[in-house]
Amino acid sequence: MTQHDPERDLTVRFVHRMRPTLPRSLPRVTAGACVASRKLPLGRLALGSLALVALLTLPGCGPDAGSADLILTNAQVYTLDWGEPDREGHPAPDAPFDSASGWRPDAEAVAMKDGLIVFVGDSQGAEAFRGRRTRVMDLEGATVIPGLIESHAHVVELGALASRINLMGVGSEEEAVRFAEARAAETPPGTWILGAGWDEGAWADRLPTMDLLSEGVPDHPVYLRGLYGFGGWGNRMAFEKAGISASTPDPPGGRIERDAQGNPTGVVLDRAMLLLEEAVPEPSVEETMEHVLAGLRIMAEYGYTAVHEAGTGPRSMAAFQKLEAQGRLPLRVYAMLSAREPELCQEWLLKGPDSGTDSMLRTRSVKAFYDASLGSRGARLLEDYSDLPGHRGVAGADYSFDEDLVARMIRAGFQAEIHAIGDAGNRETLDFFERVLRENPQARDLRHKIVHAQVVHPNDFQRFAELGVAASVQPPHAVEDMRWAEDRLGPQRIRGAYAWRTFRRNGVPILLNSDLPGSHWDFFYGFHAAVTRRDRDLQPPGGWRPEEALTPEEAVRGYTLWGAWAEFMDGLTGVLHPGFRADITVLSLDPFTLASTDPDQLLGGRILATIVGGEVVYERGR
Numbered sequence: 073m074t075q076h077d078p079e080r081d082l083t084v085r086f087v088h089r090m091r092p093t094l095p096r097s098l099p100r101v102t103a104g105a106c107v108a109s110r111k112l113p114l115g116r117l118a119l120g121s122l123a124l125v126a127l128l129t130l131p132g133c134g135p136d137a138g139s140a141d142l143i144l145t146n147a148q149v150y151t152l153d154w155g156e157p158d159r160e161g162h163p164a165p166d167a168p169f170d171s172a173s174g175w176r177p178d179a180e181a182v183a184m185k186d187g188l189i190v191f192v193g194d195s196q197g198a199e200a201f202r203g204r205r206t207r208v209m210d211l212e213g214a215t216v217i218p219g220l221i222e223s224h225a226h227v228v229e230l231g232a233l234a235s236r237i238n239l240m241g242v243g244s245e246e247e248a249v250r251f252a253e254a255r256a257a258e259t260p261p262g263t264w265i266l267g268a269g270w271d272e273g274a275w276a277d278r279l280p281t282m283d284l285l286s287e288g289v290p291d292h293p294v295y296l297r298g299l300y301g302f303g304g305w306g307n308r309m310a311f312e313k314a315g316i317s318a319s320t321p322d323p324p325g326g327r328i329e330r331d332a333q334g335n336p337t338g339v340v341l342d343r344a345m346l347l348l349e350e351a352v353p354e355p356s357v358e359e360t361m362e363h364v365l366a367g368l369r370i371m372a373e374y375g376y377t378a379v380h381e382a383g384t385g386p387r388s389m390a391a392f393q394k395l396e397a398q399g400r401l402p403l404r405v406y407a408m409l410s411a412r413e414p415e416l417c418q419e420w421l422l423k424g425p426d427s428g429t430d431s432m433l434r435t436r437s438v439k440a441f442y443d444a445s446l447g448s449r450g451a452r453l454l455e456d457y458s459d460l461p462g463h464r465g466v467a468g469a470d471y472s473f474d475e476d477l478v479a480r481m482i483r484a485g486f487q488a489e490i491h492a493i494g495d496a497g498n499r500e501t502l503d504f505f506e507r508v509l510r511e512n513p514q515a516r517d518l519r520h521k522i523v524h525a526q527v528v529h530p531n532d533f534q535r536f537a538e539l540g541v542a543a544s545v546q547p548p549h550a551v552e553d554m555r556w557a558e559d560r561l562g563p564q565r566i567r568g569a570y571a572w573r574t575f576r577r578n579g580v581p582i583l584l585n586s587d588l589p590g591s592h593w594d595f596f597y598g599f600h601a602a603v604t605r606r607d608r609d610l611q612p613p614g615g616w617r618p619e620e621a622l623t624p625e626e627a628v629r630g631y632t633l634w635g636a637w638a639e640f641m642d643g644l645t646g647v648l649h650p651g652f653r654a655d656i657t658v659l660s661l662d663p664f665t666l667a668s669t670d671p672d673q674l675l676g677g678r679i680l681a682t683i684v685g686g687e688v689v690y691e692r693g694r
């Protein structure tokens with residue numbers, strides 16, 4: 073029985089389209105690795121035979137020692153083993169690209185052994201690495217790229233979401249309440265009911281209240297966190313348990329929504345969320361370990377080989393460390409310590425950054441918040457919000473930015489990633505970096521980042537480059553915020569918003585990621601947004617401010633090699649090259665060519681396999 077399978081059709085088409093290309097950049101000999109060839113202009117046959125010669129002649133690389141654990145063959149491999157594109161995105165002269173026919177893969181096969189890549193080249197050349205125990209995956213024309221790196225994520229939260237009510241995509245207050253009622257029906261009275269994902273950005277003008285929620289769920293405390301973590305919604309019992317009443321003052325950097333009499337109406341914003349959250353019992357370390365594993369499993373299914381956890385607290389750190397000690401982390405985890413956890417930071421200040429590269433868990437970064445979000449009008453702007461005169465958002469010490477702690481971490485050798493969204497938030501964060509780096513020039517090389525870097529004054533782009541500060545940006549945010557971002561900013565300021573090309577043009581390193589679970593982490597969704605500036609419905613047809621789009625190569629690099637750079641793993645991951653870690657993602661379609669030939673199809677892409685250190689951690693059933 074034959075069933076129509078669009079992916080299959082795609083695969084077949086790509087096999088036919090594939091040109092007989094040679095490896096552009098043949099592997100360099102890397103000390104300690106059994107590699108196949110030098111950078112020589114060899115043909116297919118010559119490459120194969122050279123591989124054999126290498127096997128027989130290199131010390132420690134006899135036929136048994138040389139046989140690979142895993143070979144990917146018959147693939148369209150993009151190694152990224154060529155020069156960086158220029159600031160306008162034009163590919164380097166040695167890239168497998170020409171302006172007449174576009175991109176072509178630069179290899180067909182990858183062989184790996186003991187966690188490292190040992191060969192990259194054509195399928196025939198890879199045969200030399202086939203031994204009795206070698207697993208060979210015939211990829212039938214699928215695309216292979218370096219492993220995807222999610223460089224700003226909240227994976228623990230993603231895993232925890234699995235155990236909560238998921239309100240992502242819920243369109244109304246009534247619908248959210250129905251979810252809470254259904255969960256309450258199967259939960260013992262008095263137990264907290266937790267949920268997350270209602271959109272405090274989209275609902276900002278008509279926030280929900282506790283009335284309907286308390287009517288529907290009278291006997292359980294309910295706490296529903298907003299999608300972006302800037303709003304929290306509770307029922308009456310939750311507010312009672314948290315002790316929030318008319319006499320509770322708004323905390324610095326936060327607001328309790330109130331009625332005319334000053335009574336809380338059910339939503340707490342920004343820092344006021346803590347008032348409700350602190351009343352919710354904490355999960356144990358063991359529960360958190362389960363959340364980590366659940367989150368990483370999802371990430372593996374979506375092709376990611378490494379995850380940068382943005383803001384690790386003591387409990388999630390303990391969970392990561394336990395899982396690492398037990399050898400149970402399936403993906404590489406780069407944990408950024410939360411600057412809102414001074415004791416944890418203090419502990420690491422004494423220990424110093426972990427600059428090793430062998431462990432699956434690596435900790436050498438601190439994550440801080442400078443301002444809040446644009447949707448909730450918490451992002452700090454230089455001038456008033458266009459849709460809320462007199463209001464400029466919240467930032468700095470008023471938003472619990474602990475300048476002294478972050479500066480001490482930087483001086484101790486930690487990388488800093490600072491959340492800044494508004495143009496004032498970004499400027500003041502750059503000012504902070506400038507002060508600290510002036511006094512500590514050695515800390516300039518720590519690859520500091522501003523995450524989101526969403527609204528930037530025209531004068532400030534160049535300052536990122538001067539300070540060596542990268543912009544960590546989220547392609548999904550641009551296409552999700554475009555409906556209301558200009559309301560907040562007006563027609564002038566919007567030009568410096570979500571301005572990825574402007575960053576590149578100014579020589580600013582950029583990273584692409586999703587900030588999951590707030591936005592979806594599907595690579596094809598983010599990639600499509602990065603290269604087309606269109607949303608899932610392919611709107612607007614020409615892209616929203618398309619002059620800020622990235623090229624397909626920049627977008628792939630943003631999700632792979634540039635992420636590796638951000639975690640100091642460049643030279644080890646991010647490129648498919650002998651001697652590098654075998655971190656690899658297999659895609660059902662070719663993002664390089666489709667971006668120009670048929671970008672609408674990108675959203676239908678699927679992950680076929682995820683390989684971390686030579687281990688297949690996810691494989692799609694065919």
Ligand SMILES: [Zn+2]
Nearest residue numbers: 224225382587
């Ligand atoms: Zn985040």
